[in-house]
Amino acid sequence: MKAAVSRVDVLTGPASTPDDVAALVDRLIGVALRGLPAMRVGDGFVFTMRGVYDAAGRPRVLPEGSSLRYTAITALGARLLPEDRQRAVLGGVSVDDLVAGLVSRVLDTGTGAVTSLGDVALVCWAAAACEHEDLPRVLARLAAMDAGGAVFTVDAAWVLSALAAAREVVGVPDLRSHYEWARRRLLLGVREGGLFAHEVNGRGLVPSYRAHVGCFADQVYPIQALARAGDEEAVRVADRAAERICTAQGDAGQWWWHYDARTGGVVEGYPVYSVHQHAMAPMALLDLAEAGGTDHAEAIRRGLRWMADAPETDRPLILDDLGVTWRKVARRDPRKAVRGTRAMTTRVRPGWRVDALDRVVPPNAVDTECRPYEFGWLLFTWLNASQGGTR
Template sequence: MTDTAPVSSVHRNRAPDRTGDRRSRIEAVDVETASRVRHLGALARRGLAGMYSGIDFPQTMRAVRTPSGTALHPEGHSPRYTAIAALGIGRLPTDIQRHILRGGTADDLVTSVLATAHDHHDTGVLALALWAAGEVRGSADPQVLEELRRRCTSGEPMLTVDCAWALTAAVSVRDRADTDDLIVLLTERLLAAQGPGGLFPHSLSSGPRHRIRDMKQIGRHHVGSFADQVYPLQALARTADAVGDTDALEAANATASRICAVQGSTGQWWWHYDSRTRSAARSVVERYPVYSVHQHAMAPMALFDLRECGGDDHIAAVESGVDWLFTHPESSADLVCDDRNVVWRKVGRREPRKAVRSLSAVTTAARPGLVLPGLDRAFPPGPVDNECRPYELGWLLYAWHPGSDAGESDA
């Protein structure tokens, strides 16, 4: 763990209640960013209404060419994204929920997700379902909790994101179920995996006996995505608030400090990081794509949680990240598409699929911070990915909780 600035005191032995403080988030940022966030919130409400199937949410909405022009086409189904949509929509007044969900509510979505999660192979689905049950309906599904507990205590390797979601879920139902042992276990697992610069790898080993079985992973086991930083940051901040764990708060501060230190000059939250290095200058493995959801939702969500749980204040970084959506220098194409009620997914490179990430993972595995010269010239950023996933809009609503403007008409 790197040294961090002194932290504020935390509230001990108290489950967090963010329904009030989230209402001030838009007011906490500058006037221009606040206006943009209100714009995005209204778009998200309309966008989710258009994505809802009447039962759940798709994996993505993709722009496709048709004989009559370009149209948004739903692809797949996703219980993960449905759970995240429930968390976001659950922050809104009931009448707005019914407008988005064709007469239903976020509680109805949670019922659907829990039914799916009971025998689901994906640990992330279990964690998100329990988290949504705790926050949206104020309950802890015993079957989902016990299956999640079994997987978390099995000693098997876990994805970092799944571990973080499980910890947040355990905190969210702490006043309705005995999850303190699970909170301690998952907190210790995240803290053990955190690198000296505050960053996390993509997966958490089960201990010294764990071996990487997939040869493709050998060259990039040190690499963690932006999601691998944000969700542990959020989970550790909430844990600190719930149980008074100052080590968790210090760890969350360290992660936030590092991702903010390497944030792009126009607000970009970069894609992949080297979890081994102490040096900020050597932390970024690959910058692109820059994902819109990182800018408008995931970074604000985690950094505001940290601030509200007694951690450091990174509002300037939040503002810069949101503003990038509207001022991005990489492309002249709009990312915020009001005509279709979406925010396009990302700005990437002109490259074969993930070529630069693969090259950068190999070079940084050989030596931290080693970057092949000329990559930006050979594979310049610019192409916009014309798809939008429901979780992106769900997290947007969850992160900002529109509050007083949530009742405005979206028609």
């Protein structure tokens, strides 16, 4: 087996010498470690930190809501920190403590029971990563909820990733039946263009006019899950999807938002999300390379550089002192009319674009929010050790 090394070192080694990328990743990790403590609320993490500006133009952030899902993702990332650093970002508790609380919530089937398949899958994944003693019960809960029918693609991918993690834990019950079902479901969800739409294994979760559309998350999480499955067929399907999104990547490294799963083309590029640039795309593509898939190191580097120099705006997206990265660059289109129009036109005729929309609704608005899962995936991506699959 190859020796594990830092993913940053692999990505920025002698063959590529992009010192700016290494410095940027270090900077982003520092921002995450500063920002996460302020996002702690109750026994979990907030839904979002919303940025507001005072009369002098100085920003501050205000916590809003709470999210079990985002807490589980944060746990997956923070688990890779030394325990003293875990406690620093988690309000004095360890990741094991945080996950124990999540497991209790998932196993409570009374009033207020967790009903989201994706949430339960993420908690199962975190419980597997921590080898929690109640992992078998969480797996049973996940299996009971995953009864078939239409399911969102992201949820289906998280189920497979959770089961792939759980099968590595000694002493868990036989997962083969559920694992193979989840793997096959995701493989059958890929469309003729090599990409995934917003749902798999059925119809009815999304309107028919955008049934052909899949967002960036609908591509990244399946790529990651299939890479973690690791078998030849799964890696081949993940490789094709990765090739499609990398071919479509913007000139400045943008990972676009909506795709036509039938053709592999872009339906609508904006918003461009910071978490896609600094965490989710690198996470999936690095997992893929380490599973024997294609190396997309240069696409990862381009995506990271967008964070420091986004051409759509002159406003900084990384606010070091505040401990946030602003969530996205988008159109000033609160009704999402551009996305809707492009979904409908491409449904009628693949590739049909109303180019005038780019002039009428330019993509120059910055969404001043930051959510804890963004930093959870950031830590998960860059603190994981690589087995040398990329260069």
